Amino acid sequence: MEAISITNSDIKSYYTCNQLAEYRQLFGTFELNKDGHITCTQLKKYLTGNYMKKSNEELEEIVNEADLSGCGRITFDNFMQLILNRDLEEKRTEIKSLFDSFDSNRDGYIDIAELSAVFFSLNSKDENQIITVFKQLDRNNDGKVDFEEFHSFMAQGDDLKL
Incomplete structure (x- = not known):
């Protein structure tokens, strides 16, 4: 999936305050040492254990998409960009399906x-x-x-x- 350049204002305009708070809480479940970052290893472990039945290659792709700096750590902004990119791609797919029906x-x-x-x-x-x-x-x-x-x-x- 191609990443879309997204700003904090894009994220704030797409999600409600309550949704952002829920994502902040979810991010906090990974952020064990509370330093503002989660490691790629933590994200991969969480995705494997709780949400996704993905191959190692697919997990690496997700982690690499979120780790914009390539340093092995993901900030909350990176995390939100990943979520927003995926939400926008899902919406595009739904719209494409509707277009195809017309x-x-x-x-x-x-x-x-x-x-x-x-x-x-x-x-x-x-x-x-x-x-x-x-x-x-x-x-x-x-x-x-x-x-x-x-x-x-x-x-x-x-x-x-x-």
Whole structure:
């Protein structure tokens, strides 16, 4: 998985204060000497024992992704970046699955006919509404919606303006 450059403000805007407190508590379960860091060995041991049935290679990949400095220690910010990267990747996968359900001919685009089919399957046959939604999704106005347009719209949580 490709790491995304994330700032503390990104993390604070994505998670609630309660969620951050829960992650801080989880981080504290690894941080045995309370020095602000956890070792890669501690993280690997915890992941193996409590959450994941992963191969050594997969565990090494996770640890290397979190250990941004390469020094064998992970800060809370590194830990949160790992969690946020994984959450964003999971959300992207969910959005891709939804996009694929719209893209019935599998050409990599949603056209007005495919969007209409989805609306009709939901018993919404208002052509003006379908056109309005399509225009909101088709951000570059090329008459088709690619995955990046769809993802951008869905990831931002934009509301459809009907």
